Amino acid sequence: MPKRPTSADVAVEAGVSRTTVSFVMNERTDVKIPEKTRRRVQQAAARLGYHPHGPARQLAGGRTHIIALVMRQSPEQIAGDAVLAETLRGLASAARAGGFRVLVEPLAPDGLEQTYTALLRAQHADGLVISGPRVDDPSLVDLMRDEFPIVLQGRLPGVAITSVDVDNVAGARGAVDHLISLGHRRIACITNAPVMYTAAQERLEGYRLALQAAGIAQDPDLVAEGLFDAPSGRAAMVGLLARTSFGAVFVGSDVVALGAIGALREAGRRVPDDVSVVGFDDIPLAAYFDPPLTTVRLPAFELGQAAGRTLLDRIADRVVPERTLLPTELIVRASTAPPAAA
Amino acid sequence: MPKRPTSADVAVEAGVSRTTVSFVMNERTDVKIPEKTRRRVQQAAARLGYHPHGPARQLAGGRTHIIALVMRQSPEQIAGDAVLAETLRGLASAARAGGFRVLVEPLAPDGLEQTYTALLRAQHADGLVISGPRVDDPSLVDLMRDEFPIVLQGRLPGVAITSVDVDNVAGARGAVDHLISLGHRRIACITNAPVMYTAAQERLEGYRLALQAAGIAQDPDLVAEGLFDAPSGRAAMVGLLARTSFGAVFVGSDVVALGAIGALREAGRRVPDDVSVVGFDDIPLAAYFDPPLTTVRLPAFELGQAAGRTLLDRIADRVVPERTLLPTELIVRASTAPPAAA
DNA sequence: ACGCGTTACTGACGCGCGTTAGTCGACCAC
């Protein structure tokens, strides 16, 4: 088995010193290397099939050029999250653009908290993107104290960590405004998750703001709690139907909305004739629900990309805004209509 | 800023040599360290907050303890794949169990092929799991020649690389057998992808085997091609409806099936009264389709886990089966029924 | 001849750890 070539081999082959090889490989602009030498080195490297050894340059350079994505979601949440893969792709794309790679670290909330600070302390990664944080996450405070480069995907109230998120409040508000503009007054809300999760809180907040702005009184009976998946949406809707009446419902997640629609169907209510439904996320399947779902588009790829870019900026010690909010877009399909003439 | 402690610091603190610290940290069993010393070192490490420096031990040890997941899918495919996140979680779980971490490398088929062999050559990863391979992937041959530890998630015909996959043939066969046992004879098939993808090929093969075993003649008109997403399923179904008639359809993917169901609805055909539909994958939403979809469950988490375990075995130079096939399970819901009395 | 700068490099150290070959002392048999 032929040993892998090292930079020393390239140096010999090109007739220069190892230092020069290093300069050429790293394309350093602050040292002048004549074009001729540069070419000679590059050709020697190509001839030998030389690839710099990652760990070695990490050791010498102090940088791993790796960012880690820590997923704090529960297994069920990961399985059900239809946009997670897309976010990951966005993150990887931003990382690659900056010469970084992405390590993933699924870490259920009940898990060993410690492994996650270890990622940074062991210098396995230069920075962290933490997705799906909850307000009661303890290890976070511990980590931010040390000023490690961290970006939260999803905000955490009362914690001064750089965060990137979609504008949940405005998105939800727009969705409910849409229902109101159709003439609805009795509008229910099913959250996408318990309010322990910031996103759920914010979407509920948008719902409330819209009602308030329209002068519609809040009714606690109209609010039910979802839990990421379709079954929870079904259960929430069953509860709502049992205790009150309404002509429209805003659901904080398309997946939960699908469950809710199922419950409506079982109860003999037609969408949108009897009840209008608006979702949130615009998962790829939403356009193929029956009826096609009106929803709020969450730019998943861009979200991942923004998180990646922000983290890279932090790692490079560039100034970053403490909070980045991506705009959403209301996608009107066939699940919403004016209320039935009553 | 206090510098991070090194093993030398721990050695001083514990009053032993750096070598001893290394032995203790790595829990080596072939060298004898009395319990007393071991404890002293561990306490010193804890006191200083010592974490071994990843890159350094990688350089010295020759192992990175990282496996990479190379995703050869197109962006649309990633966005639409409802089980990818789950597979990733399975992979990460297997990796962690072996003390490894997972790096993800999305690499669209048109991309720079080179970056992916670089992952191994630069010793960034000890092994690769390649998901979504196509029969025409060129960089693969290049890589397997060098005997790097690689595991394919999804088989590639004619290539002798260890592979882990779900039993697509048997799964598809079971689905179509189910339709046949209900009394169907005119059974259409919409593939989940072009046959360039092995999984699509195999599912089609299962469909054919079932027909053949039941003595039903093949009709090329009954086969249409899907392309990962719902719109392609819709288009395929529109084409089928235009050129032939049938009482049931087997679709190689739940997502594609949803599009097909949409087309059936638009054409005024009822599921399952007029046309029975069977999907493949059992995505979390399948139970909430209208009607709830009969489908073939693909054990996504287990698939990722099996891929991870197999790769770790290969890395450790243990013998591994060249091919691992995970069983599927037919989930009968409400989208299939006996044919309408004709 | 000398001083001063510039260009084009290079020598050698250090990053933090794994590991091999070895040392040192204690204990035992004879």
Added chain:
DNA sequence: GTGGTCGACTAACGCGCGTCAGTAACGCGT
């Protein structure tokens, strides 16, 4: 006392590369 063995360590090398502090060669002006 000697030889031998065993347990408990340690000194020192090497992993492959980044980078600082040089240095040799050359040009140019005086």
